[in-house]
Amino acid sequence: MDSQRLVSVVIAVCRTEFFETALSSVIGQTHDAIEIVICDDATDGLAETVTDLYRASCQWPILYLRNESPLGADACFNRAVAEASGRYIKFMAGDAVLAPDCIQQMVAALEVNPQASLVAAHRQWLNAEGAALQENLATRFRVSEPTVFNGPDIVGLLGEFTCDFIGELSSVLCRRDDLLALGADLFALNGESVGPLGNLALYATLLHDAELIMLPATLTGTRIAPQQLTQQGIEIVGTDSDHLPAFHRLIREAGWASTSLDNGWVGARPLSATQGFTDFNLLAQLSAPLPQRLNPQQVEAWLGHRVPTPEQQTQIDRHLADVGAPSLLVVIKDFGDAPEKVQRSLDSLGSHSALHAAMNVVVLTDATVLPTLALGVRLNTVAIGNLNTAALLNQVIETQRFDWLIVIDAGTQFTPFGLTAGALKLLESPDARAAFADEMHRRPRGGLSSAMRPDFNLDYLLSYPLLTAGHWLFRRETLLELGGFDEGFADAAEFDLILRLYEREGAGQIIHISEPLLVCDLPEAVDNPDEIATLQRHLQVRGYPQATIEHTLPRRYHVQYGHTDQPLVSIIVPTKDQLPFLQRCVETLLHITRYLNYELLIVDNNSETPEALEWLARIDALGSAQVRVLRYPHPFNYSRINNVAAAQAKGEYLVLLNNDTAIVHSRWLDELLNHALRPEVGVVGAKLLFPNGRIQHAGVRLGMDGPAGHQHIGEPGHIQGYMQRVQVDQDLSAVTAACLMVRRSIYEEVGGLDEEAFVVSYNDVDLCMKVGALGYLNVWTPHSVLIHEGSVSQTHVDTATQQAKRKRFVGEQLAMYRKWLPT
Structure with missing residues (x-):
């Protein structure tokens, strides 16, 4: 084999059910110089059996390594790269698949451009059956021709927006010498682990002084499974929440972060061109469809109209002369x-x-x-x-x-x-x-x-x-x-x-x-x-x-107040049927939440399905002091349900939490308490993402789409927001009760949620307005992140007819206007 073109395919096997398919796709590559290095992290021995089965007939040498105990994919790749001998390294997960000409195309691209340290191609996510999943924010970007990007610009973008458009490790190929220069841990930044963002740490390290090549063809398939969890949105969205701050900080400390508030533009050129970059708005491509805002020319035109008429100016001059400027x-x-x-x-x-x-x-x-x-x-x-x-x-x-x-x-x-x-x-x-x-x-x-x-x-x-x-x-x-x-x-x-x-x-x-x-x-x-x-x-x-x-993102600060109190928090989750949602909410809460001094109150509002009744009965039978099932056997009234539960809660702080949420961030409760424990704060709200990674809640704006609406709804979760407001703590008029923390004494002082005027809608906005009227702050923080499906209770649990729902909704809108418009 030609050692100058030898590619070491390093395979990390953490799951074995798809390993044979993965290995077969490597053996079927059209490139003419390959070695295969397999690092087995599974415990069932199947990968070794499959390797032995294929070794005799494979034209490429196969090196099999086995970990004595599971160490994770990153450790497997580190070990395999150290044992590899090829000039190029092709990463591959044990459940991925490669197109036959994947390696051939990637090597050819790197050979054309010695300034590039990484080549990637469009990839497709697959479910457990191998069927293609719908494209999402991470997989949708595709170049129209082989394209070279300026590496420092890419790192600056990733250091703020962290949308993994390059792809999983199975999507890339690089030079082995570049990897060996990084030391023993390829996936750390400045010696610090960034958890599931390890692949982005590697990309940043390789690209901060080099170039990236992206190919338009779909050359890899990444299996995202099990399918059910993918559909529920907890396999991928928000799972990096615990590690994002460290990643942002390390990029900034390395001097690789962008200092531009117009970050998102990168240098790009066709691979066929030899030099020179043109500006390319990559962030816009990753964030489409873009929110409807005035463009720079429209803003300039608007400003040009902010001039008094001659008559108005005369009156202003006269007034200033009379009173003294x-x-x-x-x-x-x-x-x-x-x-x-x-x-x-x-x-x-x-x-x-x-x-x-x-x-x-x-x-x-x-x-x-x-x-x-x-x-x-x-x-x-x-x-x-x-x-x-x-x-x-x-x-x-x-x-x-x-x-x-x-x-x-x-x-x-x-x-x-x-x-x-x-x-x-x-x-x-x-x-x-x-x-x-x-x-x-x-x-x-x-x-x-x-x-x-x-x-x-x-x-x-x-x-x-x-x-x-x-x-x-x-x-x-x-x-x-x-x-x-x-x-x-x-x-x-x-x-x-x-x-x-x-x-x-x-x-x-x-x-x-x-x-x-x-x-x-x-x-x-x-x-x-x-x-x-x-x-x-x-x-x-x-x-x-x-x-x-x-200090994570440049000049954006996350204040940790350093409270020593750890009060009991009562988390109230109303529910009716919808067991898969409720199970996901409860199980992720119990397994992921770092803050332990809480009680969970599940409020059953007339569940009817056998599976929900059985599950609730099992929880009730546990007799747990931390997890209790309360009964509300009355017609659906969201405000009343929460008030009844709040009266039975033992905590000093309450969290109102929808049953169609999922916990993905271990510090979600700590971050809410970080503000709620401040004496001037009344209510604290969280950043909520739809399962597709788009924003469900980044605060409530009064007068938007009626009495109030969610700002930035439907926009990608990685965006800055207007004046970077999606990235930092701030005070708002209101936040949603899909996830809302409030001091119990304040909740009782304002009478809780209004059970008469706001049975279903606007009760959370009304609560925040009442709290604000007492002089307290309503804080929204992007540092507490959850998944939220949105409107499941109103859509599936509320059994009123659509006509009745519409009539009630309009009535609650009018009630909001009557109560709060004068203020």
């Missing part, structure tokens, strides 16, 4: 010595003539010449020298007189109506201590994107200060009373000041100007140690001495 100091940071950018910022002030008399500008710069402007003596400079940002700003505060201060970077522009809208809002809010407005961001590839910030949102601020803690307006008295900007956190000066203001006074006098004020470059998510340091300081001040900050 607030005195604004604009500080422009010119740290890059870019006079053209300074000029751009100054020019944008010209459209606010009514405010000019009350406006001053200070440019922080070492430049000796500044552009001319009508501001005249009201344009000043401060030399940067060796001073940091905070010291420079404090110097400005001491020497300048103003009512309000805003700090921008050179090149940032004020929108035509932004400052006027801001001035009017500030005049309406004489007690305001600080304010922030919406923004427009210049996209790296042209056009604008909007950044319409929510009203003050504590958890969003702490999780994502990059987009929430910049370009604030501060009243001069606020700055002086807080002692100015802290030079110890110079690179997070505004964020630190906002936190200190909140620590001192809360958020009552922080206002939101609901109008784009600025047009600036899309921020870069470059690590900022000062940001983390002041966040840690803030948590200490608020009484969380054991709090930690998990």
Whole structure:
């Protein structure tokens, strides 16, 4: 055999029922130089028997290795690669199948492109019978021709979105020398295991300084079985939830993460081309169909219409002249010595003539010449020298007189109506201590994107200060009373000041100007140690001495409050029949949940099927103190069912959980408690995924599709969301009761779920609104992940006619409007 073209097919055998089919597909390859290395991790001896059966007639040498005890697929591959001698390595699971020309096509592609370290092809998922499963978010992507992708771009995308479009290990081929250079454990990142994401860890390590080739042909079949579990959605969706944070962190720590908030574009070229990449929006391909949002050109056009008519402007000018416009100091940071950018910022002030008399500008710069402007003596400079940002700003505060201060970077522009809208809002809010407005961001590839910030949102601020803690307006008295900007956190000066203001006074006098004020470059998510340091300081001040900050995705923070209490949690699961769903919910909860101090209350609402009655009777007969069956022998009333169970619960905290959910994340309950144990929090909701991996719940938005609706519903689970909001903790008006945690005392204080007005729909939204009206926060966290089928109870358990259901639904909608629309 030609040693330069020798391919070692390394087979990890963890299940033996399909091994003979897998081995046969290797033996039938058209490539002319193959060796087969089998590592047997099963215990039944069948793989060895099959190997012996085929060895005599196989034209390729076969090396059989056996583990004394099961070690897992990764350990099998590590051992097999160490024993292999081929120039190329073709990974293969013991239940996969290869197309006859799979290896031949892959080797030919790598031979054409020495810069590539990995070649993959489209793959098909198969069920236990070998039939093709429907394509999904992971398998749907296919190139139209052999294509080369820029490896660092691919790693940057995987480090944030983690959609395994490359495929399982059976889908790839690489060079053995590249693997040997990685050490003994091919599937670790920086020596740390990432569990089921081990294949992505390998791909990232191989591609961070190389290229990826993808072939259009379907060359591998991956068996996803058993079929029943696949259909139920718990075999694949969400099973990596425990390891995603570590994977994201390790990619960032390795310096391979993308710092662009427009991440998702990668360099691509045909394999037939020898050099040069063009931009390719891979994320859009992986996420189709895309949500309906304004494109950059539409956003720019919308902004162009945000200009008062001449008559309106005359009235505004007259009003400002009568009441007196607030005195604004604009500080422009010119740290890059870019006079053209300074000029751009100054020019944008010209459209606010009514405010000019009350406006001053200070440019922080070492430049000796500044552009001319009508501001005249009201344009000043401060030399940067060796001073940091905070010291420079404090110097400005001491020497300048103003009512309000805003700090921008050179090149940032004020929108035509932004400052006027801001001035009017500030005049309406004489007690305001600080304010922030919406923004427009210049996209790296042209056009604008909007950044319409929510009203003050504590958890969003702490999780994502990059987009929430910049370009604030501060009243001069606020700055002086807080002692100015802290030079110890110079690179997070505004964020630190906002936190200190909140620590001192809360958020009552922080206002939101609901109008784009600025047009600036899309921020870069470059690590900022000062940001983390002041966040840690803030948590200490608020009484969380054991709090930690998990920095996973760039500049997105997951705050762990470090609570020591471990209260009893009562998990309430209403059910009627639908035994497969209920079994899946209960069994995954009992087997996977890491937090152990809970009781499970299964509330039976007149089950009728023999299998459900038998199963419930068996659970009841166990006499378990942790798992109890309660009976509700009355017509379906979701609110009443939960209230009855809550009255019998023993826990300090309640979890309302639908029976069509499945637990895939061991820390799901810990993450809910992480917020629920905070005294200012009332309700906590989770991230719920449909079994196909798309989002079922990422928070409830009022006024969407009626009184309220689920935001991002149906979008891929890996997306960022608008302003990265699917990736971080935040406060919302409401969350769904499909999985909702609430302190029992608060639940009782607001009267639980409304049994009269909201029998089926909107009871959870009403609950959250009642809790919010008491001053508590409703928090949604993406760090607690479950599977949720959606509407099973309403579709299958509620026996009312469709006409009656529709009438009731409309009545509950009207009840929501009557109760909450005035507020």
